[in-house]
Amino acid sequence: MLRLHRLSKQYQAGDDALKGVDLEVPDGQVVALIGPSGAGKSTLIRCINRLVEPSSGQVFLDDEEVTALGSRRLRRTRRRMGMIFQEYALIERLTVMENVLSGQLGYVGFLRSYFRRFPTETVQQAFQLLERVGLTEHYDKRADELSGGQRQRVGIARAILQQPDILLVDEPTASLDPRTSRQIMRLISELCSERQLAAIVNIHDVTLAQMFVARIVGLREGEVVFDGKPDDLTNEVLTEIYGEEDWQTANDRTEEKERAAKESLEEQMKGLSG
Amino acid sequence: MAGDGELLVWRRRTRARELLVWAGWLLGVSLFIFCWQTIAANTTWYFVADAPRVAADIGDRMVPPKWSYAAKLWGPLWDTINIATLGTILSVLLATPIAFLAATNTTPSTRFVRPLALLIIVSSRSINSLIWGLLLVTIIGPGVVAGIFAITFRSIGFVAKLLYEAIEEIDQRQVEAIAATGANGGQVITFAIWPQILPAFAGTSVFRWDINIRESTVLGLVGAGGIGLELQASINIVAWQQVSVILLAILSTVIVSEWVSAKVRHAVI
Structure with missing residues (x-):
């Protein structure tokens, strides 16, 4: 279980990115973190694995206080937290396989990783994962030869190869088209349920979040202003999180579009299987 | 906008700025004329007229x-190429760690180490490498070794500077991604940073080697070995027919080195 206790972050410029966030994520639960740009979503996720050092407050992963760890222990604990990024953050000049294997860096010594001598079972797992995310034949390509959706799949495979207990996912679909976005979100939620992973997913697209997660947390100006089921996300709540806007018209239109997209997707799937 | 009948005026600069720009130009041109006159006064025009x-x-x-010369x-030319190549290799080996210490995002301490x-x-x-050469010939005596170190010392700064600028321009998200896996410092450098600066590293090294070929041809003038020694000897005995052979040899070496460097840079980028 992941537990945040009064987690705060103040950047040097003086603005409070996080103001005492309390949050519990039980094992295996996928949580979507929504909120306007600048609400502190990315900061929150980065404070959990301390890519950004929190100013105060605590992070607990099970019984371990992540915020109290020295650098060596922190590296060990980071292995349990897989991270997926908006712009994929792959090493562009390395191959797909090297990128996936880099998920194991926390388990492998420097020289072994330098000479790319990863343990045989790790390589087996990497191949299996590439098959799972549908990239088997691309393993020897350079990462910058892939499309956006394929790159994000590599990013996902890298995070999963870490054998994490929780995934920290930062805007996984923000750079992708609507169809690929759904496929990526579906893949992430499937992998989480297959492997009993918890996840915190930062996401802009509220409708997409509602489709794939069990719980939604709304963040506004560094504070949690909503925590509930996707269905409880009423217009009033959206206004509370994002500010005044005509949600109904927008929502209707999105739903319409989504229905259309779903139908066309189903047709395409039929075409593929037929 | 045009409704109230008033014409809206837009100018690139305000009046004060306009005047300032003109004043700047006036100052620059006057300075040029002044310098021209000073130089003209100190020139022996007879020699200039005689120059052609x-x-x-x-x-x-x-x-x-x-x-026949x-x-x-071949021997001095081979020395020259060796001075350039060994000097470049040494300088790259020394410059790489210095670059990591100098780059703001990889230095262990911005206050002391950087x-x-x-x-x-x-x-x-x-x-300049000629001055390094002069110093080193005095310290370790004339010869190829002084030349190699002269090239090395001159190149460290060049290579390290371009390299640390490349390190500072890397995509920090890739570093985050590797650090997030629990990788240690060495692994972050070899997996996240090194692949990103590899093109700059290769390009800079070859470019510097290309420059060093040219610089090492003159190092002989101060006794630091290579074809420059022959050049000076030939000029001293006014053997112009030998000088022309040397200049042609240098020219063809430089052309070859430029060709190699262009090929390599093209291959890595």
């Missing part, structure tokens, strides 16, 4: 090149 004739005369004495140049690394870079860059 002297040049033609030397050119005349240079042809035909004494081709070329056979004696200024030191920058000092090394600046002092290496501010001294």
Whole structure:
């Protein structure tokens, strides 16, 4: 279980990115973190694995206080937290396989990783994962030869190869088209349920979040202003999180579009299987 | 906008700025004229007027090149190439760690280590390789070794500077991604940073090697080995026909090195 206790972050410029966030994520639960740009979503996720050092407050992963760890222990604990990024953050000049294997860096010594001598079972797992995310034949390509959706799949495979207990996912679909976005979100939620992973997913697209997660947390100006089921996300709540806007018209239109997209997707799937 | 009948005026600069720009130009042009006059006053115009004739005369004495002399140049030429190549390799080996210490995003300490690394870079860059050569010939005696170190010391700053700028321009998200896996510092450098700066590293090294080929041809003038020694000897005995052979040898070496460097840079980028 992941537990945040009064987690705060103040950047040097003086603005409070996080103001005492309390949050519990039980094992295996996928949580979507929504909120306007600048609400502190990315900061929150980065404070959990301390890519950004929190100013105060605590992070607990099970019984371990992540915020109290020295650098060596922190590296060990980071292995349990897989991270997926908006712009994929792959090493562009390395191959797909090297990128996936880099998920194991926390388990492998420097020289072994330098000479790319990863343990045989790790390589087996990497191949299996590439098959799972549908990239088997691309393993020897350079990462910058892939499309956006394929790159994000590599990013996902890298995070999963870490054998994490929780995934920290930062805007996984923000750079992708609507169809690929759904496929990526579906893949992430499937992998989480297959492997009993918890996840915190930062996401802009509220409708997409509602489709794939069990719980939604709304963040506004560094504070949690909503925590509930996707269905409880009423217009009033959206206004509370994002500010005044005509949600109904927008929502209707999105739903319409989504229905259309779903139908066309189903047709395409039929075409593929037929 | 045009409704109230008033014309809206837009100018690139305000009036005060306009005047300032004109004043700047006036100052620059006056300075140029002043310098021109100073230089003109200090020139012996007789020699300048005579220059085309002297040049033609030397050119005349240079042809035909004494081709038989070329056979004696292979040794010094080989020395020159070795000075450049070994000097470049040494400088790259030394410059790489310095670059990591100098880059703001990889230095262990911005207050103590980084200024030191920058000092090394600046002092290496501010001294020309000929002057390094002069110093080193005095310290370790004339010969190829002095040449190699002269090239090394001059190149460290150049390579380290371009390299640390490349390190500072890397995509930090890739570093985050690797750090997030629990990788240690060395793994972050080799997996996240090194692949990103590899093109800059290869390009800079080859570019510097190309420059060093040219610089090492003159190092012999101060006794630091290579083809420059022959050049000076030939000029001293006014053997212009040998000088022309040496110049041609240098020219062809430089052309080859430029070709190699262009090929390599094209291959890595």
